Amino acid sequence: MNAMQKRFLKPLVFALCLLPAVILAWQLYAGQLGANPIDEVADASGEWTLRFLLITLMVTPLKRLFGWHWAVRIRRMLGLFAFFYASLHLATYLWLDQFFDWGEIWLDILDRPFITVGMLAFVLLLPLVVTSTNTMMRRLGRNWKHLHRLAYVVPLLGVLHFWWLVKADVLEPLVYGAVLVVLLGFRIRRRTSANVAARERCVS
Numbered sequence: 654m655n656a657m658q659k660r661f662l663k664p665l666v667f668a669l670c671l672l673p674a675v676i677l678a679w680q681l682y683a684g685q686l687g688a689n690p691i692d693e694v695a696d697a698s699g700e701w702t703l704r705f706l707l708i709t710l711m712v713t714p715l716k717r718l719f720g721w722h723w724a725v726r727i728r729r730m731l732g733l734f735a736f737f738y739a740s741l742h743l744a745t746y747l748w749l750d751q752f753f754d755w756g757e758i759w760l761d762i763l764d765r766p767f768i769t770v771g772m773l774a775f776v777l778l779l780p781l782v783v784t785s786t787n788t789m790m791r792r793l794g795r796n797w798k799h800l801h802r803l804a805y806v807v808p809l810l811g812v813l814h815f816w817w818l819v820k821a822d823v824l825e826p827l828v829y830g831a832v833l834v835v836l837l838g839f840r841i842r843r844r845t846s847a848n849v850a851a852r853e854r855c856v857s
């Protein structure tokens with residue numbers, strides 16, 4: 654990647670990541686979201702959260718399989734966009750769905766398992782966001798890597814949240830779940846081969 658491409662990569666990816674939110678805002682403004690626009694915004698922001706979580710996890714496999722080292726430069730941005738869409742999703746629920754009725758919200762979290770799991774996923778995203786800076790990465794050292802395994806737990810909870818919500822038509826959550834399983838499989842395989850290589854080095 655030359656200097657010119659490096660210069661434009663981040664602004665370009667930033668604009669692309671923001672595009673779904675801009676389109677959604679435009680559709681809302683233009684009254685194109687049908688009879689229940691709040692549901693549409695909640696659904697779209699939820700799905701974009703899940704997509705960005707999965708896209709972020711694709712960076713390492715893409716780097717290893719195709720030598721796309723440039724993808725590492727945008728990984729943090731992708732993860733932060735997952736958080737941006739999750740915040741939009743949560744805000745839609747708190748504001749437009751529940752009108753900030755904290756008592757109702759608390760009951761909902763306790764009573765409806767799909768809300769409990771969604772909330773847990775959001776809460777587990779927070780430490781990832783807080784520790785996403787270079788300073789935090791340096792300060793936490795090896796613990797940073799351990800903590801960032803949560804990046805697999807959050808989409809897992811996201812898929813479960815979606816699955817619980819749809820009840821009958823599970824095709825969509827199933828597709829997201831399958832992508833997550835492949836990405837998890839890649840990571841487990843890589844860890845296993847690294848351990849085998851380390852053991853062989855010890856023996857020889």
Ligand code: HEM
Binds near residue numbers: 700811
């Ligand atoms: C990382 C966290 C989260 C992810 C990945 C996520 C993902 C999703 C997805 C994929 C959907 C279904 C979209 C569709 O039907 O096409 C959804 C729906 C929903 N989520 Fe979440 N969610 C998260 C957190 C939360 C939180 C924290 C809440 C509220 C406490 C929440 C409340 C809802 C509600 C109420 C719906 C149903 C929307 C509707 O159809 O009216 N989610 N979410």
